[in-house]
Amino acid sequence: MLRVRFVRHGESAANAGNASSDPALIPLTERGLAQAQAVAESFEADPDLIVMSPFERAQDTALPTIQRFPECAVEIWPVEEFTYLAPARCANTTASERKPWVEAYWNSADPDFEDGPGTESFSHLIQRARSVLRRLHGMTGTVVIFGHGQFMQAVRWLVVTSPERIDSEAMRSFRAYDLANTIRNGECLYLNHDKQRWIYNSQCHIGC
DSSP, X not given: OEEEEEEEOOOBTTTTTOOBOOGGGOOBOHHHHHHHHHHHHTOSSOXXXXXXXXXXXXXXXXXXXXXXXXXXXEEEOSOOOOOOSOHHHHTTBOHHHHHHHHHHHHHHOOTTOOOSTTOOOHHHHHXXXXXXXXXXXXXXXXXXXXXXXXXXXXXXXXXXXXXXXXSHHHHHHHHHHHXXXXXXTTOEEEEEEOSSOEEEEEEEOTTO
């Protein structure tokens, strides 16, 4: 049996309403650092593998857990956040200022649209999520993945809904699912794999 615990990073400067630029370099707030420590303290047993995104806020969230389990293997996988708005036009803007662009993107429901350099399409996000599930397939033990909200949501959505096609309807379905099933900073998703199928287990806030 494989047990996978996905952990969303702690509160970041962008989550707190501050302006941000490079999506990969957004730091944690003091609250986010405290959430990271709480995640580390919530483990009841050693994990077999710690995975983290290449983004700073996910790696800083993983650090207390890595320090608690220094003999555990650590790897960086492509589980970074879904960047669908061009970083160049989003530079030094807040989440509130980007809200009209976010709504326009999702309302377009074009799964193959890319907003410019440094972005990916919705279809590519789903490909990344599927590739991570395939990479996990065949593993055993406990794997902890420190990542990001919409990437984690993509993984859960695939497991729960098993979409046949990634088209406009699927993109609208994902957006509705994401808005209805929010993943907060420091929150965890638990998935199991029994060598035949993925099973979505539960969602839990830090310390659970």
